Amino acid sequence: MPIQQICTVVEMTQLDASTWWMVLEVGKMVEQHGLRGGQFLHIKCGDNQLLRRPISVAITGWDEPEDLATLIFEVRGEGTKWLSQRRVGDKLDVLGPLGNGFHVPEIEEDCVEIEERHYLLVGGGIGVPPLIMYGWSMPWPRTAVLGFRTKGKAFSSVVSRFQEACEKTYLCTDDGTLGRHGFVDGQVRELLEQDKSFTQILACGPKPMLKSVAKVAAEFGVPCQVSMEERMACGIGACLGCAIRMKDGSMKHVCKDGPVFNAEEVDWDA
Amino acid sequence: MRKKCLDLSVELAGVRLKNPVVVASGTFGFGREYGQFFDLSELGGICCKGLTLHPREGNPPPRIAETPFGILNSVGLQNPGVDAFIEDELPFLRQHDVKVIANISGNTPEEYGVMCEKLSEAGVDMIEVNISCPNVKAGGLAYGTRPELAAEVTREAKQHATVPVMVKLSPNVTDITEIARAVADAGADALSLINTLRGMRIDVNTRRPILKVNTGGLSGPAVLPVAIHMVWEVASAVKLPILGMGGVSTGEDAAQLLLAGASAVAVGTALFADPCAPLKVRDGLAEIAARQGLSAVRELTGGIRPW
Numbered sequence A: 001m002p003i004q005q006i007c008t009v010v011e012m013t014q015l016d017a018s019t020w021w022m023v024l025e026v027g028k029m030v031e032q033h034g035l036r037g038g039q040f041l042h043i044k045c046g047d048n049q050l051l052r053r054p055i056s057v058a059i060t061g062w063d064e065p066e067d068l069a070t071l072i073f074e075v076r077g078e079g080t081k082w083l084s085q086r087r088v089g090d091k092l093d094v095l096g097p098l099g100n101g102f103h104v105p106e107i108e109e110d111c112v113e114i115e116e117r118h119y120l121l122v123g124g125g126i127g128v129p130p131l132i133m134y135g136w137s138m139p140w141p142r143t144a145v146l147g148f149r150t151k152g153k154a155f156s157s158v159v160s161r162f163q164e165a166c167e168k169t170y171l172c173t174d175d176g177t178l179g180r181h182g183f184v185d186g187q188v189r190e191l192l193e194q195d196k197s198f199t200q201i202l203a204c205g206p207k208p209m210l211k212s213v214a215k216v217a218a219e220f221g222v223p224c225q226v227s228m229e230e231r232m233a234c235g236i237g238a239c240l241g242c243a244i245r246m247k248d249g250s251m252k253h254v255c256k257d258g259p260v261f262n263a264e265e266v267d268w269d270a
Numbered sequence B: 001m002r003k004k005c006l007d008l009s010v011e012l013a014g015v016r017l018k019n020p021v022v023v024a025s026g027t028f029g030f031g032r033e034y035g036q037f038f039d040l041s042e043l044g045g046i047c048c049k050g051l052t053l054h055p056r057e058g059n060p061p062p063r064i065a066e067t068p069f070g071i072l073n074s075v076g077l078q079n080p081g082v083d084a085f086i087e088d089e090l091p092f093l094r095q096h097d098v099k100v101i102a103n104i105s106g107n108t109p110e111e112y113g114v115m116c117e118k119l120s121e122a123g124v125d126m127i128e129v130n131i132s133c134p135n136v137k138a139g140g141l142a143y144g145t146r147p148e149l150a151a152e153v154t155r156e157a158k159q160h161a162t163v164p165v166m167v168k169l170s171p172n173v174t175d176i177t178e179i180a181r182a183v184a185d186a187g188a189d190a191l192s193l194i195n196t197l198r199g200m201r202i203d204v205n206t207r208r209p210i211l212k213v214n215t216g217g218l219s220g221p222a223v224l225p226v227a228i229h230m231v232w233e234v235a236s237a238v239k240l241p242i243l244g245m246g247g248v249s250t251g252e253d254a255a256q257l258l259l260a261g262a263s264a265v266a267v268g269t270a271l272f273a274d275p276c277a278p279l280k281v282r283d284g285l286a287e288i289a290a291r292q293g294l295s296a297v298r299e300l301t302g303g304i305r306p307w
């Protein structure tokens, strides 16, 4: 159940000209409300922005005196600019935990016993951080494919977390300055061709990337979960503002039914 | 802060609200979501998400665009239909001590009639008739823009409803008092206003409107002055009680609508900034009334002293 929480900024690190690493004290939102990576917080960004801004949770931890949540965000417009100007000690008005996060039975409480799985984590750009926790918390082998526009965007503080936790981490850049030259879906295709053991793909990134990853996953018959974005107002499922169309013609809502959906449910041509 | 002797209750067409703060249709769903943040019994009333006779999927996304101190929405009346509301949502709402106001939209006057019958029987406290939607028979012209169409819908609703009928007026007209009079003459028990103002935003790089259906309805603090003015105009033109809304986010905003002639106020878009906005509006209003030495908040209604 979501709550409204006044959160204190306890760490603020600039990763590059437009990207920030922010750690918040979130009360007991992790311990008591189950906040986890892949969910999002809906943050009031000053008095001049009427609507809150949704930002995904990258890392969470139980802590004293308060639980911690790490957000990694890019400055896009006025709201995220305001957020980037916060400093340690500043307070934020936050709603959370919101959304579902990836469905991974292994790290959900009531899981009893399941057969071995092999997860493929696929992230693009600012969609990479929400996957960090999924690299760490699973008992099975994980492989990561991370795509960035250019080398400078592949922050070592983010990438190293995958390299430490996953069996293998493949890097791709759009301009070829680091790792494989090209988009992540090419790498994903190569991996699925070589290795039939993957049981699940978890993907987060821009919509065109998700669409192409979903296509490759469908070709190889590997179940794929995607984290979607849409413009939001309430963030809790009341206003029906954040609708996305499903293959069956129905509407679902990113803030409440998502942001994570099964790729085969989504109408990619809408 | 609230003084013990201050009476917050108001009456709207014979329905007693324990306080004058209601939540606006379409911003509050059927109460479940915001009910996680506060006890719904704290509200005077809940205007539910707009219902249609049959379920509707609504408009394609994007449906939301932010504007200076406001938002545009083009949700397009997505709803589960009146029967599903009665079956799945009304019992939940009924667990709370709060007045339930169903909001309805129809393609034809007959659809309004059928919905009024079903909802009255199901036991809602009041029906809010949204006439800002297109009339299929009249070539898609909105009922709310023509006095004779608005009156026809009102008559049909009144004929089939056994609970009070409140007609919700559109601000997208040349003279709102003309519509208000037509609706009053047709037998409406109360009026609510304002619905959203038509608006548009364009992405200059792509040259595309932000909203997928190009245009949407403007709400939020930006529209408050329009709402105050229209409530004042309508209150001067007809005798019916008014539920005032449009951009309310503080007690002072609400007090202005009451002074202009409203008996109660609805809070909508302000919820998106602060889930507890309606309670803050209620408390702010109580504080103003107490500060002015009133014994009841309803004494504010129509208390404007125009120049």
Ligand SMILES: Cc1cc2nc3c(=O)[nH]c(=O)nc-3n(C[C@H](O)[C@H](O)[C@H](O)COP(=O)(O)OP(=O)(O)OC[C@H]3O[C@@H](n4cnc5c(N)ncnc54)[C@H](O)[C@@H]3O)c2cc1C
Residues within 6 Å of the ligand: A040, A051, A052, A053, A054, A055, A056, A057, A072, A073, A074, A075, A076, A077, A078, A079, A080, A081, A126, A228, A229, A230, A231, A232, A254, A259, B065, B066
């Ligand atoms: C579930 C979810 C999780 C997200 N997680 C992250 C994250 O971890 N890191 C990060 O950097 N960004 C994330 N975003 C995107 C982020 O919310 C937008 O970049 C931000 O809202 C832009 O606000 P602004 O005022 O800076 O920009 P503006 O362009 O001025 O915003 C104007 C309006 O458009 C909306 N908007 C703009 N871009 C987007 C977008 N891509 N998705 C949804 N709404 C948008 C804003 O919310 C606002 O209402 C996420 C979005 C969603 C929906």
Ligand SMILES: Cc1cc2nc3c(=O)[nH]c(=O)nc-3n(C[C@H](O)[C@H](O)[C@H](O)COP(=O)(O)O)c2cc1C
Residues within 6 Å of the ligand: A239, A241, B024, B025, B026, B027, B049, B050, B051, B073, B075, B077, B103, B130, B168, B194, B195, B196, B218, B219, B220, B221, B223, B245, B246, B247, B248, B266, B267, B268, B269, B270
């Ligand atoms: C997202 C959204 C959905 C709405 N849906 C409805 C609706 O279904 N029926 C209706 O009569 N009004 C609807 N409205 C209008 C509101 O009830 C209200 O009249 C308007 O938003 C002005 O109030 P506000 O500025 O406090 O939001 C909607 C408004 C918003 C923002």
Ligand code: FES
Residues within 6 Å of the ligand: A231, A232, A233, A234, A235, A236, A237, A238, A239, A240, A241, A242, A243, A253, A254, A255, A256
């Ligand atoms: S943002 Fe309101 S329903 Fe999702």
